[in-house]
Amino acid sequence: MEGASTKGVLSHLSLLEVQARSRKTQPQQPSRVKELKAKVEALLTQRDQLRAEIETHKSLKKLRASMDKQCTHEEEEEEEEEEGMDEDSENSKLLRLMARHTQLKDLLHAHHVIGGYNVTKTRQGKGMCVSLATAYEGVYLETYNLEIDVKPTVRISRHDVPPFIPLNNLAEQSSMQTDIRTLLDPLSQHLNAFAGRKQQLKLVKELHKSVEVMESNVLCSLLVLMFTVPKEKTLVLCSLDYTDRTRCLPTRVHFKCDDKELPDSPQWKKHRSLLMETPVHKALITMRKMGNIV
Known part of the structure; x- marks a missing residue:
């Protein structure tokens, strides 16, 4: 009998312990619900932001296409690309500025890739004209031009480089078929050094x-x-x-x-x-x- 009563007391104590634990966890449930609701709201906000970014990206892509066409064609192309956009709205102006910003960043990147040289296409893409500007002590001096055929092989067709600059030797020593900068960089160095010496002589006579x-x-x-x-x-x-x-x-x-x-x-x-x-x-x-x- 004594063993049975002991078991009964232990069972009762165990039940009380379970009930106590249950009471402790009950107040925490509302806070968990609040936490989940806040997470849902954050995810919804993030979704709305992503949707807005996607729409902005589409609009920017549309404007960039318009601006790129405008560089090679006429401004009338722009109106077709921007149909349905309110040009007087603040959002439209902001989008145009953002598109212009990305366009300039791409141009600067391309300018850096080709070594800072000004390059224009000629003969429907079969050639290009490279302008090499010279400067000394922050003053821009003469600009020389090099017209290069790129098809079927890369070769210099016309130029106004002074005859005492070893252009032919520089071309032979370069790897211009695969990397045109191996010609342009040393040529630019020769031209800038010549322009610098010439400018020094001019300053000696003046000063x-x-x-x-x-x-x-x-x-x-x-x-x-x-x-x-x-x-x-x-x-x-x-x-x-x-x-x-x-x-x-x-x-x-x-x-x-x-x-x-x-x-x-x-x-x-x-x-x-x-x-x-x-x-x-x-x-x-x-x-x-x-x-x-x-």
Whole structure:
């Protein structure tokens, strides 16, 4: 009997424990329902956002097609592509700006891919014209054009590159059949170096009236200047040799004057280094400030 009563007490205690647990879980059910409702609302909001993005993407795609056609055809194409859109609405204006933004991003990417060169198609896509702009110290100078046939093989058909630029050699050394930039990059380097040397010579004549230009060639790869030393009134002949035609700085600087010791003096050795490391028109300004030339 005692064993039976013990079992009965244990069963009763177990039942009470189950009931207590049940009461503890009951208040949590409403919060779980709230949590699920909030999740559903979030998913519905996300769905609406995705639908809006899809519609925006479709509208942008439509506008991009219109803008791309407008670049090659006439503006009348645009009206057909934008039929049903309210051009005066704020949404329409925003979409047009977004489409223009994506169009410009694509153009910039393409411009970067081709190395920053301006390229236009010619002869119904059978050729292309590449414009190579030159600049020095932030100033745009001459622009040269290269017309290239791409079919059946890649070859230069016409150009206005100066004859002293080794265009044929650069073409032979390049892999232009598979990568046109192997020709355009070194050619651009040659042209910009030439434009830079030419611009330096122009600046020397404009900024340094007391410095006489004794000799220069068409390629501006040789420049001979005459300096006057203030104290002794000694004349110094300075030869600048630009043997590396892809650079704007000389590879050799030589002084010559009646005073045999002057070219090898510490001061004029510094001037030699200065002229080899600094554009000539700027180096002359430094030499004048130091009082070594008139």
